Amino acid sequence: MDIQPAPFIPPAPKPRTTPPSTLEMIRIVYRNPLELWGEHTYNEPWIWANGVGGHLIVANDPGLIRHVLVDNARNYKMATVRQKILRPILRDGLLTAEGEVWKRSRKAMAPVFTPRHIFGFAQPMLRRTLDFVTRYEDGGTSDIAHDMTLLTYDILAETLFSGEIAGEPGSFANEIDRLFETMGRVDPLDLLRAPDWLPRLTRIRGRKTMAYFRKIVTDTVKMREGKFKRDPGAVPQDFLTLLLKAEGPDGLTRAEVEDNIITFIGAGHETTARALGWTLYCLAESPWERDRVEHEIDQVLAREPDPTKWLGAMPFTRAAFDEALRLYPPAPSINREPIEPEMWKDLYIPKHAAVLVMPWVVHRHRKLWDRPDAFLPERFHPGNREKIDRFQYLPFGAGPRVCIGASFAMQEAIIALAIMLSRFRFDTTAETKPWPVQKLTTQPQGGLPMRVTPR
Numbered sequence: 001m002d003i004q005p006a007p008f009i010p011p012a013p014k015p016r017t018t019p020p021s022t023l024e025m026i027r028i029v030y031r032n033p034l035e036l037w038g039e040h041t042y043n044e045p046w047i048w049a050n051g052v053g054g055h056l057i058v059a060n061d062p063g064l065i066r067h068v069l070v071d072n073a074r075n076y077k078m079a080t081v082r083q084k085i086l087r088p089i090l091r092d093g094l095l096t097a098e099g100e101v102w103k104r105s106r107k108a109m110a111p112v113f114t115p116r117h118i119f120g121f122a123q124p125m126l127r128r129t130l131d132f133v134t135r136y137e138d139g140g141t142s143d144i145a146h147d148m149t150l151l152t153y154d155i156l157a158e159t160l161f162s163g164e165i166a167g168e169p170g171s172f173a174n175e176i177d178r179l180f181e182t183m184g185r186v187d188p189l190d191l192l193r194a195p196d197w198l199p200r201l202t203r204i205r206g207r208k209t210m211a212y213f214r215k216i217v218t219d220t221v222k223m224r225e226g227k228f229k230r231d232p233g234a235v236p237q238d239f240l241t242l243l244l245k246a247e248g249p250d251g252l253t254r255a256e257v258e259d260n261i262i263t264f265i266g267a268g269h270e271t272t273a274r275a276l277g278w279t280l281y282c283l284a285e286s287p288w289e290r291d292r293v294e295h296e297i298d299q300v301l302a303r304e305p306d307p308t309k310w311l312g313a314m315p316f317t318r319a320a321f322d323e324a325l326r327l328y329p330p331a332p333s334i335n336r337e338p339i340e341p342e343m344w345k346d347l348y349i350p351k352h353a354a355v356l357v358m359p360w361v362v363h364r365h366r367k368l369w370d371r372p373d374a375f376l377p378e379r380f381h382p383g384n385r386e387k388i389d390r391f392q393y394l395p396f397g398a399g400p401r402v403c404i405g406a407s408f409a410m411q412e413a414i415i416a417l418a419i420m421l422s423r424f425r426f427d428t429t430a431e432t433k434p435w436p437v438q439k440l441t442t443q444p445q446g447g448l449p450m451r452v453t454p455r
């Protein structure tokens with residue numbers, strides 16, 4: 001008889017049993033908002049609170065989530081706090097654009113993300129991953145969290161610009177890290193809804209980096225434009241070319257092309273990196289699951305050389321990745337603000353309330369999941385995944401503002417996992433003690449030091 005061992009319970013803050021004081025709350029929000037939530041939050045359909053910065057509603061009920069993100073999405077704008085952090089960096093990129101600008105941009109960019117183009121990125125994804133994993137050939141210990149950021153950055157740079165970036169080699173990658181480290185932080189003054197004229201120290205430090213970074217992007221776009229004019233046939237079919245084609249009277253402005261390049265970098269590489277890192281970690285702690293995934297990958301790679309087919313051919317690998325996205329959603333909180341007050345059933349949602357749809361909480365909700373804290377990829381095996389409500393599993397959000405890069409990310413993740421796991425075994429060591437911390441993404445504090453050995 002095949003007895004399944006007890007599932008791995010990956011690290012996560014225990015729900016609080018007593019509410020924090022106001023001062024403590026500010027400290028936790030700054031340090032790690034994942035540590036803020038109490039038992040109620042993981043058990044109730046919604047939470048209504050009068051917080052430091054005004055009314056706060058945590059939406060857990062899938063019906064309420066559907067209402068906010070889909071049915072009445074028109075009444076909700078992006079949360080002010082999030083916009084204050086991200087807009088100075090991303091400006092009118094799709095993630096931070098609102099109203100008519102967002103509508104026009106989303107429409108103009110839809111052709112960029114068609115299956116044909118996503119499939120077109122499969123070979124560059126494969127090439128970059130094959131190059132990348134050569135570093136593991138001699139075996140040894142490496143911080144997988146850091147490595148995955150490098151890998152997804154490599155893939156994004158290749159699919160965005162085909163490596164044709166202006167400026168010093170390497171400087172772009174360094175600047176990105178610095179930019180999000182300095183600018184992409186919640187400033188305590190924002191949480192307190194302090195007036196805009198009060199300077200935010202966290203952002204002042206980032207301004208110089210941003211000017212430099214913007215200049216690299218502007219120069220890169222100009223360089224490509226020159227190439228377009230000189231020799232249109234030689235232009236690579238990457239994101240930059242596709243975005244430039246989306247330029248025009250009903251499409252994107254030049255400034256929006258640049259904003260969206262920065263947005264893709266901001267929204268598209270660290271998110272996928274986090275998801276890959278957590279997947280490798282959870283699999284290493286569940287050898288039973290890892291065997292199943294490795295076996296599937298070996299079988300598929302032996303018969304199917306076309307990487308565009310791998311996502312559909314690897315249900316167990318995909319399930320492991322989906323389960324890691326459930327436990328560690330890279331975007332842990334989706335925040336909205338109602339334009340007008342309204343009622344949903346008997347819940348009153350006042351104007352300007354902060355409405356939080358938190359994948360982190362919804363994915364671990366006691367009433368929505370069986371053994372919510374356990375790593376159990378079988379939830380997503382064919383036959384089971386169909387039973388999961390669309391609005392209880394939201395790693396990519398939902399509704400009109402659902403992640404536009406989701407199928408890009410899924411294809412990238414499966415290609416990266418297939419190559420990494422077919423050639424190497426990833427094991428945890430005594431030093432692998434990650435603690436999930438909410439920054440812009442759900443990061444493993446302490447990194448993910450892992451031993452990598454050729455298989």
Ligand code: HEM
Pocket residue numbers: 094095096106263264267268269271272275329330331334335394395396397398400401402403404405406408409
């Ligand atoms: C595992 C990887 C990823 C995760 C978990 C993720 C998650 C999300 C989520 C939750 C949203 C919705 C935010 C909201 O409603 O407030 C979103 C939006 C977005 N994502 Fe992703 N994302 C990922 C990868 C990517 C990639 C690879 C790209 C680009 C190449 C990308 C570009 C965007 C953009 C542009 C938006 C804004 C869409 C809009 O508002 O119309 N994402 N993402």
